[in-house]
Amino acid sequence: MxxxxxxxxxxxxxxxxxxxxxxxxxxxxxxxxxxERIALPPDAILEVELLDVSRADAPSIRLSSQRFKMDxxxxxVTLHYDADIIDARMSYTISARxxxxxxxxxxxxxxxxxxxxxxxxxxxxxxxMMPRTP
Numbered sequence: 324m325x326x327x328x329x330x331x332x333x334x335x336x337x338x339x340x341x342x343x344x345x346x347x348x349x350x351x352x353x354x355x356x357x358x359e360r361i362a363l364p365p366d367a368i369l370e371v372e373l374l375d376v377s378r379a380d381a382p383s384i385r386l387s388s389q390r391f392k393m394d395x396x397x398x399x400v401t402l403h404y405d406a407d408i409i410d411a412r413m414s415y416t417i418s419a420r421x422x423x424x425x426x427x428x429x430x431x432x433x434x435x436x437x438x439x440x441x442x443x444x445x446x447x448x449x450x451x452m453m454p455r456t457p
Contacts, residue, residue, distance in 0.1 A: 349406035351437055352445045355419055356397035357429050359452055364423045367393040371448075373404050376434070377413040386415070393421055411439050417446040427453050 355369050369391045374383040387404035402417070409415070415438045420430035429450035436442040 347406040348403055349409075350444065351402045351404065351417065352399070353402055353417060353419070353448060354397050354399045354446070355393075355421075355448045355450060357421070357450045357452065363393055363396070363421065363428065366423055367428065368422045369393040369398055369400065369419060370422060371400065371402050371417060371419045373402060373437070374416050374418055375413055376416050383416075383418075409438055413439060415439060415442075417448065419448050419450060421450060429453060 351373065353371055355371070371389055371391070372385050373387040375386055376383045378384075386408055387402060389400070389402055391398065391400045414436065417435040417437055418431050421428045429452055431448055432451045433449075435446040435448055437446055438444055
């Protein structure tokens with residue numbers, strides 16, 4: 324029964340959205356760095372997010388996120404997102420953090436606008452060291 328239901332739903336999607344099986348993928352070029360002259364642990368991961376920050380007094384909405392092994396500084400990566408969900412009237416930013424396990428080592432503390440309002444599909448991020456908890 325479950326398989327039949329999934330097949331019916333897939334057919335409905337094809338009928339009402341012909342030629343629109345896959346989203347229009349786009350990308351943002353990102354360079355991430357930090358100023359401290361320290362080495363990262365071998366398990367360091369860079370997590371980057373595309374956020375919709377348009378709504379005042381409301382939390383931002385994550386539209387895309389990806390994780391990358393942080394094996395050098397600076398690190399250049401490409402964040403993929405669905406171009407169909409971008410609205411020229413809205414505002415978008417890139418946020419990032421460097422993790423080691425569940426510990427946040429570095430994160431962005433400034434807004435890095437992208438995509439709309441004459442901002443490019445590119446961001447040069449400077450991440451700041453987070454305080455260590457004992």
